[in-house]
Amino acid sequence: MDYLTIIIAVVALLLGAILSFFFAPKIRKEKKLNTNQSLKDNSIQVKNSTSEDLFILENEISKLKEELTESEAKISEYEEENKSIKTDGDIISDSDQTSDEKLKELDEEITQLKDEIEDLEDEISDLKKSNNRVKEEVSALDEKVYVIEKEKREITETYQQNLKKLEETENENKVQKESLSFVSDILNANNAVNEKFIEVAHKTWEIYSTISNDLRYSLGYLENNFISDDFLEDCWNWRNQEVKTWIKDKRVVAIVGEFSAGKTSIVNRILKQDDPNAVELPVKSTETTAIPTYISKGIDFNCQFYSPSGDLKNISVESFQKVTKSVLDDINISSLVKYFVLSYSNKNLSDISILDTPGFGSNSDEIISKTTEVVKEADALFWVVDANTGEINNSSMNVIKENLQKVPLYIIINKSDTKSQNDLNDLKTKIEETLNKNCINYQEVILFSHKYEIDELMGILNGIAPKKSPKVISRVNEEINRTLKISKASLNKLNKETIDLNYDVDDSISILEQTIQNIGHSLEDMDDVISFEYPLFSKNYYKIKESDYGRFEKGMSQIIESTNSLPDNINEFRSNSENYSMKIDETNEIKHYIDYLSKSRKTFMELVNAYNPKLLN
Ligand SMILES: Nc1nc2c(ncn2[C@@H]2O[C@H](COP(=O)(O)OP(=O)(O)OP(=O)(O)O)[C@@H](O)[C@H]2O)c(=O)[nH]1
Ligand SMILES: [Mg+2]
Incomplete structure (x- = not known):
């Protein structure tokens, strides 16, 4: 390769580099503009873009510097060779002269390039300065953003808390309104227009008071007056059974157990048999039944309540259905209502009266005493266990042992649809073992679900012997x-x-x-x-x-x-x-x-x- 070719290659290389540098500032300027624009838009983006620009520029400058060093090295190499040719007395040709000129031009261009690099370095330094400024602005902005975001977070939190409070207050108001409207319904309830009930209530009351006053007094002369307190209690029970048509001459079965075990659902299942449109008792996944409820056969559907003073009063089915534990949580309803009395023209209820009771749960002591009081009228008890809770727990065992052993006891493992047959068998064995260990007398353990047929359950209900009315x-x-x-x-x-x-x-x-x-x-x-x-x-x-x-x-x-x-x-x-x-x-x-x-x-x-x-x- 001759010198000329080398020089041309070097020049071409340099020209390429110079050209690329002529366009680069433009791009950079555009980028800078864009960067400034985005700075306004988003400080973080600006910061990143400026750093990128700097990085690119610095890369290009170092590349240029490398190329420049390379060119300078080649030029000095060429000058050395040129000098040695001249010294050796070679004839200087026209082309040599041209190459001198070109060298000169190259020199000038190199100088120009150096200037350009200097300009670029100035620009970089400006850019760095502006970058620092932007960084400061960005960090100031960041701080502001942080403060604003903190404030926003706090405001959102307060807003959420207030929203929650509002919802709670609204719920409380709703519950209070419902409980007030229930109490007002109860207070305004009319006596049931049931002449038979009124006549029986009156006549049996007269008989009871003759026994408890005149006869007890006249027999008081005897040392062993047979009209003792216990005998009077028998008389009172006799009177109750005579008056309460919903239990008189019926098999009375009380359904008891922990809350949400599915007691009410069992009643609904029986009511729905043969009558899909039967009015249902309220069922929920939370504590629901608040007042004991009798369900027995009548000519039509009828919704009444029995007061502690022995009155039978009418109440609308809407009022009955809106009563759940949450509605009655804050009011003591037991002074107004002893229990509800519902009648259905359902043939499965002939001779049977079912007593659905509130489940034992949060305020168990009160419920235990109320339940114990009402289940006295029952001929048999069904203790319902949720198959998912497994065992009958200790407190339930104590309730059964202390209060529910006076009449035959059946255990129902409910929601059996949620377990496999093997699991159910294991659970049944476990429950039987626990009952035996606790010396609890029980008739049998029955598997049930509201998805099952009711034949087996009805068979057991119909087999219960009704309590004999005391022959007082x-x-x-x-x-x-x-x-x-x-x-x-x-x-x-x-x-x-x-x-x-x-x-x-x-x-x-x-x-x-x-x-x-x-x-x-x-x-x-x-x-x-x-x-x-x-x-x-x-x-x-x-x-x-x-x-x-x-x-x-x-x-x-x-x-x-x-x-x-x-x-x-x-x-x-x-x-x-x-x-x-x-x-x-x-x-x-x-x-x-x-x-x-x-x-x-x-x-x-x-x-x-x-x-x-x-x-x-
Ligand atoms: N899978 C299944 N769920 C049931 C069954 N029986 C009741 N449940 C559900 O269990 C929950 C409680 O049912 P309830 O009938 O209200 O229970 P409870 O024992 O009367 O409850 P309290 O009135 O609070 O004592 C509801 O969500 C029912 O849908 C059943 O056989 N299978
Ligand atoms: Mg219930």
Whole structure:
């Protein structure tokens, strides 16, 4: 390769580099403009773009510097060669001259390039300065953004909290409105227009009060008055059963257990059988049933409630359905409502009355006492366990042990649809073991789900023996008759004793009379032996003949003797008279008692005969 070719290559290379540098500033300028624009738009983007620009420029400058060094090296190499040619006396050709000129031009261009590089370096330094400024601005902006974002976060948090509070208050208001409207419905409820109920309530109340007042009082005379507190409780239960048509002569089954175990769903399942449109009882995944609810057969659907004072009142189905635990949480409804009484014309309910109860949960103590109170009327209990909670827990075991062992107990493992058959078998075995370990008497453990058929469950319900109504009325009748018989026998005995005592009194009177008579006789006798003398010459005097003195002395000692016996005779008379009058009082008392008891019995018999004479059998 000759020198000329080398020079041309170097020049071309340099020209290429120079050209690229001529256009680069333009691009950079545009970039800078764009960068400034984006700075305004977004400080972070500006910062990144400026750094990128700098990076590119610095890269290009270092590349140019490398190329420049390379060119300078080649030029000096070429000059060296040129010098050596000239020194060797070679002929300098035209082309050599041209190359000198070109070298010169190249030199100039290099100088120009150096200037250009200097300019670029100045520009870089400016750019760095502006970059720093931008960085400062960006960091100031960042700070502001941070503060604004913090404020925004705080405001959002406060907003969210307020929103939550608002929702809570709205919910509370809703619940309070619902509970108020429920209480107002209850307070304004009309008495159920059920003449039969009113008549039975009235008649049985009269019978109950005759037993608890008149008869109890009249029988109070007896040491072992059979009308004890326990007997009166039996009478009250009898009266309740007579009045409560929803339990009278029915198998009463109470469904109990922890909340959300699915107790109400079991009732709904039975109600829905054969009647898909039956009014359902409220069911939720949270604590729901708030008031015990009886479900039994009636001519039509009917929604009523039974008050603690024994009134049956009507309530709308809407009011009934809006009552859940959350609605009644803050009000003590037990003073207004004892339980709801619903009737359905559902043939599955013939002879059966189901009592759905509030589940044990948050405020269990109160629920336990309320439930224990109402389940007293039941003939059997169904304890419902959610298959998903597994075991019956300790507190439930205690509730069962302490309060629910008076009638047959069945265990239902509910929601069985959510478990495999194997799991259910294991659970059943586990529950049976726990029941046995805790000495809890139970009939059987049943698997159920609201998705199952109800035949098996209904079979168990129908097999429960209804509790026998306590035979209090016939018992009262028998006891009155027995008491009257005893009292009359006592009266006869008293009459006899009075007659005997009367004789005693007569005897003591006779003795007293006799003593007094004896004294009289002695005095008369003594009087016979004393004669009054009127001598002429002396004072008057009494005299007893010596032969009569014996009589006189005898009379005297008889008088002394009789007089001495008088106090005893009087005492005997007194004591006999007292005994006699006591017997008379006793006799009068028992006569009066027999009269009173006979009258009470008469009232009682009239009331029972007017209500239901069969009760006397
Ligand atoms: N998978 C399934 N879920 C059920 C079943 N029975 C009830 N549930 C659900 O369990 C939840 C509670 O049901 P409820 O019937 O209200 O339970 P409860 O025992 O009456 O509850 P409280 O009235 O609060 O004592 C509801 O979400 C029902 O849908 C069942 O057999 N299977
Ligand atoms: Mg319920």
